Structure formats: C-alpha cells, structure tokens
Amino acid sequence: MFNDIGALELVTLVVLAVLVFGPDKLPKVIQDVSRTIRKIREFSDSAKQDIRQELGPEFKDFEFEDLNPKTFIRKQLDNDELGLKEIRNGFDLKKEMAEVTDAVHGRESDSSSGTSSSSGSSGSTGGRIDMSKKPETPARDDRPPFDADAT
Numbered sequence: 001m002f003n004d005i006g007a008l009e010l011v012t013l014v015v016l017a018v019l020v021f022g023p024d025k026l027p028k029v030i031q032d033v034s035r036t037i038r039k040i041r042e043f044s045d046s047a048k049q050d051i052r053q054e055l056g057p058e059f060k061d062f063e064f065e066d067l068n069p070k071t072f073i074r075k076q077l078d079n080d081e082l083g084l085k086e087i088r089n090g091f092d093l094k095k096e097m098a099e100v101t102d103a104v105h106g107r108e109s110d111s112s113s114g115t116s117s118s119s120g121s122s123g124s125t126g127g128r129i130d131m132s133k134k135p136e137t138p139a140r141d142d143r144p145p146f147d148a149d150a151t
Contacts, residue, residue: 017029
C-alpha cells in the first residue's frame with residue numbers, strides 16, 4: 001500500500017501526526033484509522049463476492065483488475081492465441097513511415113526501388129501510385145473560372 005514512501009517521508013509523517021494529534025490521542029487515532037480501513041476492505045471484498053455470484057459460473061475467472069484499461073489491453077496483447085506477437089514483431093514502424101513519406105514526396109524507397117527497376121522498363125511506375133502534386137497547366141483557349149458574386 002505504501003510502496004513509494006521512503007524512510008524520510010515516513011519519519012516526517014510520524015512527527016507531523018504527533019504534533020497534530022499529540023502523544024495522548026495518537027494511539028486512539030491510529031486504532032480508528034485502522035478500523036476504518038479494515039471495514040472498507042471488508043465492504044469491497046463482499047461487494048466483489050456479490051458481483052461474482054451475480055455474474056454466474058461463466059465469469060468465474062473474472063478479475064476486477066482487468067477493468068483497468070491498461071491492464072486489459074496489456075493482457076489482450078500478450079495473449080498468444082490471437083497471434084498478435086507475430087504481427088507486432090513483424091511490424092517495423094520506422095520502415096513503414098519512411099515508405100509513406102517517400103510515396104508522398106514522390107521518391108522511391110529502398111525496398112521498392114529494386115523491385116520496380118527489375119519489373120520492366122515500359123515507362124510505368126511499377127505499380128506505384130504517383131501522389132505528388134503537379135500543377136495543372138490550362139490550355140491557351142481556357143479562361144480561368146469567373147465568379148460574378150466574388151467581384
């Protein structure tokens with residue numbers, strides 16, 4: 001419960017408690033606090049037991065810690081039945097982002113440059129889509145669109 005409290009902080013809390021409550025009332029306060037904590041734990045344990053009984057036998061391995069989103073996601077990603085470890089290990093985010101950046105800027109990435117040059121030299125891009133913006137040059141007879149409401 002107090003995993004992150006060091007020795008200096010504990011001594012500070014004890015001195016502060018003695019100053020606030022006094023040495024005469026401090027044992028009574030400690031008993032009251034410990035009794036309250038014990039009642040809260042008993043109440044939460046009985047509530048958990050009631051919920052487990054109401055859910056039925058199909059949820060016998062239900063753990064309340066799984067309701068924490070971080071714990072739930074971590075448990076699902078570590079589940080080996082789904083094959084997510086192979087997908088996670090085979091996915092290189094830096095490589096994927098470099099390929100997307102190269103595609104947006106119109107450059108060929110290292111992995112696709114070897115395949116597109118060996119696929120043939122018919123003038124095509126080797127199955128790649130050209131995503132670079134090219135300015136459209138209007139023909140000489142084409143006039144720019146006129147908007148009468150804008151003037």
